[in-house]
Structures are given as C-alpha cells and as structure tokens.
Amino acid sequence: MTTATSNPQAGRDRASDKQLWIHAYRQMVRIRLFEEQVNELYTRALMPGLAHLYSGEEAVAVGVCEALRLEDYITSTHRGHGHCLAKGASPDRMFAELLGKEAGYCRGKGGSMHIADPATGNLGANAIVGGSVGIATGAAFAAKRLGNGRVAVCFFGEGALGQGSLYEVMNLAQLWKLPVLYVCENNLYNEYTHYTETTAGTILGRARAFGLEATVVDGQDVRAVRDAALRLVTRARAGEGPGFLEADTYRYSGHHVGDINREYYRSKQEEHYWKSERDPIQLHAHWLMKQGCADRDSLDQIAVEARAEMVEAVKFAMAAPYPSTHQVEEDVYA
C-alpha cells in the first residue's frame, strides 16, 4: 500500500513512477502467490471450508488500491484476498484467519469471507453478494460528514449488479455527492453463469442513469486501472460525487477452490487465452522491462521474496493455536 499522490493529469516524476509501478508489480505477485498457497492448503485438506481465488484479477485490486491512501476505506467480497492484501493486510494474519486460528484478523471467527482490518481501512469482506454496498456508502457518508477527506471503495463482482440495493445506494451517493467509488469486477461469471445471461442493458448505463461518473477499464492493465481509479477517487474526494469503475477481468480458477470441472460453463480455450495472453502480471512485467524500470532478474527476485513471505506466513498460521472454546461467546456484543 502506497500513499499515492501522483496525479495522472500532471507530468509524473519518473523515479516515483518507477517505484509505484514496481510496487504494483510486487503487490500483484504477492496476491498470486498468496492464492497459490490457499489452493495448496485446500488441496491438502488443511484449510476448513472453501475459498474463492482472486488469481487473474490482481490488477484490479492493486490498481485501485494504489490510488488510495492508507486511511481510505474499502469493502470487499467473498473473493476478497486480493483486496485485503492490496490494501495492506499481512499474509500471516490472513492465513491464520483462513485456518480459523486465534492470530487471524478476526480471531478465527470470520474466515476467508470476512477478513476485516481497521488498521488498513478494510471494513470487511462480505459473503452476501452486494452486502457491502451500503456499508461502503455509509463510510463515505461519515467521511464527508466528519470532513476527514477519506474515500470509500466498494469492490464487487458483476453478479452484484443483480442486487437492488446497489441502485438504492448509488442513488443516495449521487444525491449526497458522497466520496465513494463502486468498482465492478467483471470477470464474466456469476458463479457458473455467464454474466450476459443475467445482465440486461449495459453496465455503465446503469451507473450513469443515477448520475454517476462511470468508466470501463481493461482490468488486466494495472496502470490503466490505477489511472482510472485515481481520476474517480480524486474527483470523489474533491466533493464532485461518486464514481463507478467497471474493470473487465477474469478469474483463472473455479468459482471456489472446489470448482474443478468447469467445462460445462466455460471452455478450456477461454481459460487458456486469458492466462496466456491477458495475464496482468506478465503484461505488467513486459511493460516494466520495456520501460527499463526492471529487468527479468529483478522481477524474479520479487517473486522469490514474495514466495518466501507466503511460505513463512503459512508456517506461522499452521503453527498458531486455535482459539479456546470459551472465546465462542466473546465479541457478540461490544
């Protein structure tokens, strides 16, 4: 998580630019390798329950969070590991949470779908599709009322376009000019159904009908995401009203870790295409090398470090104790 201050309109300082995009690369790699470990834990039956992997969509979370400040808020989804990490959470406590350990972000009570962290402005992942649209908008309301200059970002999948409450809160956000950005991660599928079968009309049209400033961006291009997000965040922070960002992306894995046989709803070719041609990490790596910001070795080094970090984090989580049973009755009331 950087405190991004650059303005896409202004000519950027090359050194800080380089730092920013290397950081973005590192963040994407960390997310990818985090998810690798998650899948491993699941496959080895070491993780309770299921998890929804973010691999393939890294540029969205990272691009958006690189446009945010530490104190800005986010809300996240069932597919939330990427948002958490991009906003600054540490993998050890995340893995601990995924394993239901006391050292986890939620003392083990939340699990994969409910990681929350006040220190990084993470209001929480949400297992209800569209369940956090009100929460993010409310955080933006409070930010505006308290005048603390914060912005709230609401991440959701394109499946949440089916939830009416999204339209209720977009209307309110626009009426009240709230500093909120709705980020629609369009990865083409609502679970096992292609979004075109569930989505009439147009996505941007829906946000624009409520007066929101809305843009679509290539969600595999971290720089494009970051620039679009920064524009909308800057606008929102300045009191000019909410924004809506559709990021077109793809999830490499199944809907959840257990969704292995996917051919009845999408082809191997399609998956192959995205992985080989549209991978956000590879695309960004090429760009970094082309720009002379990095070479293969330095990028490899980033991956080595990130993998080591994740392995350590998993070790920490595996060794950490479960909460003791009496804790089950704690935290019901504040």
Place this chain on the structure above:
Amino acid sequence: MTTATSNPQAGRDRASDKQLWIHAYRQMVRIRLFEEQVNELYTRALMPGLAHLYSGEEAVAVGVCEALRLEDYITSTHRGHGHCLAKGASPDRMFAELLGKEAGYCRGKGGSMHIADPATGNLGANAIVGGSVGIATGAAFAAKRLGNGRVAVCFFGEGALGQGSLYEVMNLAQLWKLPVLYVCENNLYNEYTHYTETTAGTILGRARAFGLEATVVDGQDVRAVRDAALRLVTRARAGEGPGFLEADTYRYSGHHVGDINREYYRSKQEEHYWKSERDPIQLHAHWLMKQGCADRDSLDQIAVEARAEMVEAVKFAMAAPYPSTHQVEEDVYA
C-alpha cells in the same frame, strides 16, 4: 373498460374513436367523483383509517387501462382507487371495502390499500411502495409461459424508484422479454418530499439502462397516455419486451386525506396551477367539444350519471353489514 383494439399508427375509425374518448372521459369523471365521496366519508368520520386520493391523476389510470384488455393484469398502489375503477371494478363493492364491509372486494379484510379483483385482472393494490413490481412481472412471466397473450401493467409512484427490487425485476423482464409495462406515475412528491430531492440522474435513463423501451408522456393528457401505453403494450404483447412509461402528473389533495396543511412542502400556487390549467378532465372535455365528439350538455350528463352512481354506491356500502367476527380466522390459508 373497453377492449381496445385500435392501433395508434393505423388511421382510426372516427366512430369507434369517439366512443373510446367519451368512455375515457366517463371513466375519469367516475374516478374524480368516487374520490369526492371518499373524502366526504373521511371528513364525516364514516370511513375507518385513511385513504390516498387519486384526483388529478385520472388520465394516467384511464389512459393506460383503455389500452388494455379485460383479461390483462394490473397491480396497483396505496393510491389505487383510480386503477381499480379504470380496470373495471364497481364502486359499490369498492366503497364497501373502504368501509370494511363484508360486501367489499376483499370481504372487508383489505381496505383501501388492498383492493383486488380477479374478474378484472386486478392483482391487488399494495401498501408497500414498490411491493408489487415482482408480482406484476411474475404475472407477465406466467402469461408468456402459458401463452395466453396477456400483458401485465405495474402502476407505481415515482417514489418506488427508490426501491431496489424495481431494478431487479426490470432486469429480469428484459432478459426474459416479458409482456409487462411499468407505469411510473410521477406526481412530483414522495409523501412530503419533492422527487428531485430523492431521485438522482434521470428516470427514463434508469429503465433504458436495463434495455427497456421507455417513454415519458404528459400524464394530464388521456389521449397521449393511451397512445403511448398502447404502443408499449402492443410491443410487449408481441414478445418484443417490457416497456416503461413515465406519466407526469399531480395529485390535487394531500398525500392522504388527513394531509391538510401542505404549505411547508408545496405552494398553494402550484396546486392552483395544476387544478386550473392542467386538469385532465377539463382538458379532455375541451378537446372532445372542439372535435365535435361531445357538447357541454352531454358531458354534464355524464357527470350527473356518475355522481348518481357514486351516491348509490356509497349508500349500498353504508347499508352493508360488517363481516361477522368469526370471519377473522377465515382466508388465512387456501
């Protein structure tokens, strides 16, 4: 209620046109005079509870219902007397319902806000703002599935634009090309708040974002409403998908019969303007006379007949018995 068959595009037969527009006039007058009696009953403390008068908005219900067939469905709202009458209900059983009598459409169990009548395709008024959007859309679904050629019309006030479920069902209606028409009666106020304070963006844009065919019409012009509705209904019936009709109108009275002091939310001038310049009945009367379809006497005669009908209907309802107490436990389960 006529079985309208004329097509606005085709050159109309003058005689049947005349009959249609005279019928529309009569229907509007009947609604106006029905509501006069409702207000009277309330003022004389003869009616239990409250009622929401439709006076001023008659051209919307009548214009739309003149484009429907008897077997088509409607759903209605808390401000529903006009829709009921326009779809063919009889005033005597309506008044009986308003007074909680057994002879009422719902055996007294529904009251003003829940009149329903299978014989005229009235699926029911609804006291939940937006509460019938799903019901109307479901009726359209069944009509399509059963292939019975029916259309469903969902009346609602512009306040229902605040309910997310409207967007959920518009999406579904468009995906499934259902024969449904959403009629948004924009009378400028959600209770005591001007709709511009509650409605960001544009109304038609909201429907269009979901792919619906959407139009706005002068809701004080019964012919314009009827023509616009017929176009959308015909389209929907032909399987071309749902329509959305915004009808701009005005309610003359308070939000409900007890809302007497209204100056804190709207001016007397505004009310005066609509009543004197924009009255749907007067406007239509002028047109009928100008066209030579009617003269003052014949129109006065319609009013005399309608008033007599309403007086009779009230008498019937006043004289009708209450349900006996044991009926309270009937009709819970079918």
Place this chain on the structure above:
Amino acid sequence: MPERELTFAQAVREALAEEMRHDPRVCIFGEDVAEAGTPFKVLSGLVEEFGPERLIDTPISEAGFTGIAVGAAMTGLRPVVDIMFGDFVTLAMDQMVNQAAKIHYMSGGHWRVPMVLRTTLGATRRSAAQHSQSLHAWFSHIPGLKVVLPSTPYDAKGLLKAAIRDENPVVFFEDKMMYKLKGPVPAEDYAIPLGVAEVKRSGDDITLVATSSMVQVALGAANLLEKQSISAEVIDPRTTWPLDEAAILASAKKTSRVIVLDEGYGRYGVASEIAAVIAEGAFYDLDAPVKRMGAMQVPIPFSPPLEDATVPTEETVCAAARAMCKHQL
C-alpha cells in the same frame, strides 16, 4: 412542584434532541424525517434545531439507507434510522441481520456498529395487513442485536437515550397507538439501562408479563381484577434482549400464575419465549400453565370489528386472569 407530563411521541423526540445536542455524531436517516417530522410527527421541530445535515430525508430505500447507517456507524457516526412502519423492516433484514448484528463478531471484535433502528409496531389503526405487524420477535431471535420495547413516555425517553449510547445495533419499537399516551417525564438527563425489567404494578395473585402497549392493557386489566379482589402484578421486561429473566422469574415465583402478553404473534414469538423461560425457571412454583396472549394468528384485517378481535384487550386479559385464578383460589 407538579410532575412534568409528556406524550410518548414528545418523550421520544426529547430523547433524540438531547442526544443530538450532547453528541454531534448522532444523526437521523429516514423518509420525511426533516421538514415533515415523519408522518407520525414524532420528529417535528428537530430539523429546525439540528438542520437537514443531521435530519436526513431519504428516498424510499429502506435497504439502502439502513445499509448506509451501518457503514456510517462503523466509521464514526451514531446513526438513528427511522423505518416508518415496522412492516417495512422486511426490506432491511440483510442489513440488520447479516451485517449490523454480525460485524462485531465476524471481525473478531474489531469493528463496532453503534446504531439504533427505530420503528413501529401495533395494530388497531385501521391500516390493514401491511402496516400493522409487530415483528420484534424476529430481531429478538438474532444474537448481536438488542431489542427495546418501551411502554410509557418515561421509559421511551430513558431507553432511547440508552440505546443511542449503546455500542451495539439496537432495534427500538414504538407502538404507534401509544404516541399520544401521556405520562410523567423528568426534565433532567436520565437513561434506563437495557436489560432491566420493571414491576409496573405490584400484586400477589397473578403476574402479567407485558411488553409495549400491552403494559397499558395489563394495567387496565389489573384495575378490573382488583375490583374482583384479584391482585395482579404487572411486570414489563422493557427489552426482549437482553431479557431480565431474574426479575420475571422472581415475580412468577411470587404469584405462581402467569400470563404473558405481547402484541406480536404468539406463535414462535415473544410471548412463547418468555413463557418457556418461566415454565423452565419457575417450574416448581407454578400453580397453572403459563398462558400466552398475543395477536391472533391472522394477517391483520382492515375491517374494524375484525381488527379489534385480533388483539388482547383489558377485558379479555381480565377474563383469562380470572379463569386462571378461579381454579386456584
């Protein structure tokens, strides 16, 4: 000095005004809460003092603005949400139950949701089935929520202040038929802790456990019973969660006969929970089965004679109490 009297509506308004004065984080979301002061006029005058920045008129979007209140509560405000009729909470159940009630727990205690949802309950207003329900049992069922049911102007003020100051989501139900009820309300600041029942009338022969407007019915019934030499105790839990089981059991053990009165449906409702608590906790002290009285198991009908038959009245309660005592006296 004569006691000051306020109506129930005035007491609610005063509680809100005092809390808004003393805590700038308190704000109110709802339909027509500002200039109109709500259709029940409960909030009249507040916008003049606190402005539209703090009395926030919303579109008719119960899910939307309740969700916004949840987020605002997490991030520094103390919102009070106004849901005009209790029936409309059906539209905000995800926000209250999946979100507000669980966030503190799911986050391992890291986030808090200090908000109040005020709404109404109660029938006999000739408003028919979609404007007359008493759905407080649903919220009472959900861990993470507190549920308040004031029965007098005094309690309304003190409990609402406590609810606003609470760190948890609290659902506050006002019987719309009680808004004009008058009662003494001191001018000075006071709050009534959530979870403390009150004996509204002391008695020996039978206990009437009653909530919300049923407390008034119970008190009326107790007067009728007194004339028949039956001494009824009326106890008001005031909150269904936390539930003051100790106080209720103490009264049950003292009188050994209990009727539980609640305006919600009895079936799977508040009366059943309290009856079960008593039947379990005072098992060896009861002389008769605990009787439950609540709304009749029907959607509330519009027709006045039908609607009136759906709710317990002083007379029906008195008759039930007499029948229970006759057996035993």
Place this chain on the structure above:
Amino acid sequence: MPERELTFAQAVREALAEEMRHDPRVCIFGEDVAEAGTPFKVLSGLVEEFGPERLIDTPISEAGFTGIAVGAAMTGLRPVVDIMFGDFVTLAMDQMVNQAAKIHYMSGGHWRVPMVLRTTLGATRRSAAQHSQSLHAWFSHIPGLKVVLPSTPYDAKGLLKAAIRDENPVVFFEDKMMYKLKGPVPAEDYAIPLGVAEVKRSGDDITLVATSSMVQVALGAANLLEKQSISAEVIDPRTTWPLDEAAILASAKKTSRVIVLDEGYGRYGVASEIAAVIAEGAFYDLDAPVKRMGAMQVPIPFSPPLEDATVPTEETVCAAARAMCKHQL
C-alpha cells in the same frame, strides 16, 4: 426385494422431477439451478429433462425472482423458488411475508399463492456467519405461511411433494449437512401431509422433540441413552406450521420429560415455541421443566473448534437427557 435407498439430495430431486412431470405448471427459479444444478448439485440432471424453460437461471436477485414467483403463482404457475443459502432469505422477506403470506387473506380469499420457497439451514460447514443460519423461526411466526423441515430422505420427498401441491406459500428448509444422508425412499408416488408429526423412535423415559438434522442427532443420542438403560422417544414435528401439537403432547405426557432440539437459535425460536406448547399442554404431566437445546446464541463462527461448540451433538443431548432422568429415576 431390498429397500431402495436414496440420499436426501436425490430424494429432493426426485420429488421435484415427479411433480414437474405430472404438473406442467411447476417450474423452478433460482441462481444456477439449470446447468449447474445448484452449488449443492441437488438439481443436477433436471434441466436435461425439463429444459431451461422450466429450470430458470436467474441473476443474483433474491427479492426480484421471489417476487416474480409470487406473481406467477397467482396467475397459473406453481413456482418453486431456490434460495441457495437460508441466510439470503433476508433479501426476500417483503415478498414472502408482506406479499405471499398475506395475499390470500387481504384479497378476502380471491387470490392464491401456491408456491414453495426451498432453502437451506444448518451450521458446521465452515461457512461462517452469513452462510450458516437457520432462520425458520421467522417464517414459522407468520400466519399465511407453512414451514416444512424434513429430517430424512423419505420425509424430504414426501413433504416436498405435498408442499408443491399445497395451495399456499410453503417454506421448505433443507439442512445442507444432510444432503448426503442416505435412507429408504420408495419409488412409488407418495406425499406426506403437512402438519403430521412422526415418532421416529419409540421410548418411555424421555421425549426428544427434534426437527431437521436434529432428528439425526436425537436418534444418535437415543442410542447412547439406550446403553445407559434410558429409553428415549424421538418425535419429529416435520412441519413447524401447521404444528402437530396433539402428537407432541401425547409423547410428552407419556414420558413426562422433554428436551426440544432445533438447530435454530433457541432464543425466540422454534424450540421455545414447542417448549411453551408442551409446558402449557402437558403441565400436569411433566416431571421436570422442558429443556431447550439449539444453536448457541452467537453468530456462527468460522473456526472449527468454535463452530462445533455452537450446535447440540449426540453427546451433549445424551448428557442433558441423563441429567434430566437421573433426577427422577
């Protein structure tokens, strides 16, 4: 001939298939109900037989498609709505409670809403607080709805067929942990009337009234108890509304000791209603207070050791039953 065995999921699927075969009006609305056959794979294969016209994949719009089902039910279809997790019913409460449940009554009996809402309940799937609730008490509270809780494959099939044939809105809860449970299911057509309890095991010393998956827990506990010479009767109401009070009371009177087991929250829940019914109706026959066991009063935690602590088990039920009987034997 050996009895045919099916899993609970297969029994549900077979009920749906048979009703769809025999009644063209039956159709299914829900997320991923067609090709995917739902995430639980309960509907696998149906789309192949009945086509996407009758297995209707929807967007993630629980309020929207439930509302559509209400309207379709009024106008000639018999929709079955699939709400993937019971927690998501929070989004469709207006449609079910303000609309479906009341339309027949509000219209004076003129309109009917013959629909079924199928959904899940139950914890211990490591799905955390928003995917583990058992909210059947809410629906049981509402007149106009029927509520079904099958506990075996046999019951699942027979009750679901009855629910689909019913003229009223029925809410049908399937414990997602039971989908793989096997049991005998005859191939021939049968329906189990709604409102008839079944004694799943006969006994003399104590009655375990149990619903849904708790029936299996109760049967396991009864086996443990048998080894300790305590004879437990297990009775399953099968529907919380209509509730077969007579059968439950008969068992309670026979054994004079009762534990009520339900996986929902006990507080203001199903266990409390049944306990209150027994405490009232069998007052003079009980040797001990009715005990209620349900989910612990906490949002369901993710962490396995915590989650496991929230639900009654064979062991905890057995211990509770022993404690109750020891007192008395």
